[in-house]
Amino acid sequence: MPLIERVLDRTECTSLAAHRERGGGKGLNAALRLEPSAVIALITASGLRGRGGAGFPTGVKWATVAESAALRAPWVVVNAAEGEPATFKDRQLLRMNPFKVLEGALIAAHAVGARRMVVATKSTFRRELAALRRAIDEIEAERWSTEVTIEVVEGPSEYLFGEETALLEVASGRGPFPRVAPPFRRGVEPPSTDGANTASTAALVGDEPGADPAALVDNVETLANVAMILEHGAEWFRQVGSEASPGTIVCTMSGACRSHAVGEVPMGTSLREAIELIGDGPLHTRVIGAMSGVANAIVPEELLDTPLTYEDMAAIGSGLGAAGFLVLDDRTDVAAVAAGAARFLAVESCGQCEPCKRDGRAIAARLASLDGPTPDGDDVRELRDRLSTVANGARCSLATQQQVVVTSLLDRFGDALRAGPGRPQGDLVLEVLPIVDIVGGQALLETVLREKQPDWTFGEHDSGSAPVDLWPRDDMGPPLSVAEGNQQAAKAIAGVHDTMPEAMRPLVALTDDLRHDLDRLLGPGDRRDALHDLRSRLDLYVDVMQRIVHPLALRVAPGDADDAAWNAELSELRAEHMARIDEQGPFDDRAVTELVERVRSIIDGDESRILSLLEDRMDALEVDDLGTGVSEALTTSQRS
Ligand SMILES: Cc1cc2nc3c(=O)[nH]c(=O)nc-3n(C[C@H](O)[C@H](O)[C@H](O)COP(=O)(O)O)c2cc1C
Ligand code: SF4
Numbered sequence: 001m002p003l004i005e006r007v008l009d010r011t012e013c014t015s016l017a018a019h020r021e022r023g024g025g026k027g028l029n030a031a032l033r034l035e036p037s038a039v040i041a042l043i044t045a046s047g048l049r050g051r052g053g054a055g056f057p058t059g060v061k062w063a064t065v066a067e068s069a070a071l072r073a074p075w076v077v078v079n080a081a082e083g084e085p086a087t088f089k090d091r092q093l094l095r096m097n098p099f100k101v102l103e104g105a106l107i108a109a110h111a112v113g114a115r116r117m118v119v120a121t122k123s124t125f126r127r128e129l130a131a132l133r134r135a136i137d138e139i140e141a142e143r144w145s146t147e148v149t150i151e152v153v154e155g156p157s158e159y160l161f162g163e164e165t166a167l168l169e170v171a172s173g174r175g176p177f178p179r180v181a182p183p184f185r186r187g188v189e190p191p192s193t194d195g196a197n198t199a200s201t202a203a204l205v206g207d208e209p210g211a212d213p214a215a216l217v218d219n220v221e222t223l224a225n226v227a228m229i230l231e232h233g234a235e236w237f238r239q240v241g242s243e244a245s246p247g248t249i250v251c252t253m254s255g256a257c258r259s260h261a262v263g264e265v266p267m268g269t270s271l272r273e274a275i276e277l278i279g280d281g282p283l284h285t286r287v288i289g290a291m292s293g294v295a296n297a298i299v300p301e302e303l304l305d306t307p308l309t310y311e312d313m314a315a316i317g318s319g320l321g322a323a324g325f326l327v328l329d330d331r332t333d334v335a336a337v338a339a340g341a342a343r344f345l346a347v348e349s350c351g352q353c354e355p356c357k358r359d360g361r362a363i364a365a366r367l368a369s370l371d372g373p374t375p376d377g378d379d380v381r382e383l384r385d386r387l388s389t390v391a392n393g394a395r396c397s398l399a400t401q402q403q404v405v406v407t408s409l410l411d412r413f414g415d416a417l418r419a420g421p422g423r424p425q426g427d428l429v430l431e432v433l434p435i436v437d438i439v440g441g442q443a444l445l446e447t448v449l450r451e452k453q454p455d456w457t458f459g460e461h462d463s464g465s466a467p468v469d470l471w472p473r474d475d476m477g478p479p480l481s482v483a484e485g486n487q488q489a490a491k492a493i494a495g496v497h498d499t500m501p502e503a504m505r506p507l508v509a510l511t512d513d514l515r516h517d518l519d520r521l522l523g524p525g526d527r528r529d530a531l532h533d534l535r536s537r538l539d540l541y542v543d544v545m546q547r548i549v550h551p552l553a554l555r556v557a558p559g560d561a562d563d564a565a566w567n568a569e570l571s572e573l574r575a576e577h578m579a580r581i582d583e584q585g586p587f588d589d590r591a592v593t594e595l596v597e598r599v600r601s602i603i604d605g606d607e608s609r610i611l612s613l614l615e616d617r618m619d620a621l622e623v624d625d626l627g628t629g630v631s632e633a634l635t636t637s638q639r640s
Contacts, residue, residue: 028227051225085435086292093250117149241267256282256331282330341409343432
């Protein structure tokens, strides 16, 4: 069965005109001709279910929120905060066609009687933010949204920001801390000025006069389905998928599969087939399991033929979640996967519920230090004990995720989770971290989170405090770096060269040469020669970057550039490291590898920064300026 193209466009749609050419606008027109209740009836009849993870029936949710419109007009909130490990589909949808998502949200606004819309996404999603803002400008200019005002909220990078009530807290100007009240009882409020965390205390909508309106929070993919249902009808939508899970599902595949990618398949496609179709099969010999992010029990090898539907995945004791699958193959170190998943959830827990943070910390610590069986099995007993209490009194599902995911790995792999000598474990370490981008078939991970402490600081030690007690804090953590520490991914980023405009070819050629020098340095040839070449090429690179690229970057994005750090890193590298290698006589292999890593990380970081400037900030003239400047600088530097 081939991949399908209903929701996820294969090529980028960058203008409203292009969206119209692809049939855009017809769904919104059809909706505006209908009474709001008829729109809700159509969505209900289609059987569309929320794609944010829980699979809740969309029509039922819309009807509930519409009821509150009699009191006050509700808000529509687009949940574009995607941050679960192994998931990238919402960002891919926004990159490919933000108009489709916004059109769905405008239809939702008509259906529930909303006058205000918020698109909530992470401030680090630069490419998606740029695409969204361009699309909103066009939609407003062409008066698609005369009845509805659209705002963009840029939120923090915490995983919990995607939890719908935490998202509403952020949209209300506070931290990403889940509330007790669901969105249809309490929506977006005016920002508080004291910065206090009121997630647990504020009233429910309608409980007192002047209370704030309710909100309809829907996932990006859910909304991307809506316009087509209005245009083609409920029966058309149901032509693929199952009775209880109609339509298609946009999956992300990463981990131990040959290609990391996002692709759309009909609901009901087996998980095994989806891994083949989207992920190009296992990296080594066979798939031993797949995890839907960090939200559901692992699907073991013998159940890989389970159809991707909400009901079939639930029937095997797992769940579809956001359909972002971390694939494990026969070489995967399952102990590292279990420890990574537990650590991610323990760190991201906000600490409003004591057991979630306390037991989560203990589970993660225990899994990280399992190094062989103890005679009386104390470690596993402690793990099971903590797992039985971690979700007690939990306000949101994060604590249950910890319980379900770790229990399933413990049940399935038992002793293999002990990472010590003589234990059955693979040599492929898969990190359980959110994806920041997928480049050249390789997911780039948010490796900066390796340093994040459970109190949400990036210091040396965990203070033991709950993040909710430390919020708001000035230090929001270091910015993301796509290249950082991820060698495999860093290699893949070389593939982005294809997207550089013609004017940038000289710079691309220079970085290609630099990468070639780095490969030579690790290869079998003469290292002193390779080092000599690397040094002069690096000097040329630094010269061009310092005189041309960085000043221009500062001009177009003053807040973004951190030239001081960049300069300090390079001076240190050149002064200490290269000199030391040069003087030492016989080469120290570790020092050479470290040098190569550091240079790679610098050029990868520069490259991704330049790319994002080219995409988001620079106009054609500035790009030409940059290209000419680089060519001239290269010529002068080479001459001198
Ligand atoms: C810890 C946590 C993180 C979540 N992150 C996201 C997210 O990034 N995007 C999303 O759409 N839903 C996320 N959800 C689910 C939302 O709370 C909510 O169910 C969803 O936005 C509803 O939209 P839907 O009905 O269209 O699926 C998360 C839930 C939890 C518990
Ligand atoms: S369950 Fe965990 S993450 Fe969710 S609100 Fe409670 S402490 Fe925070």
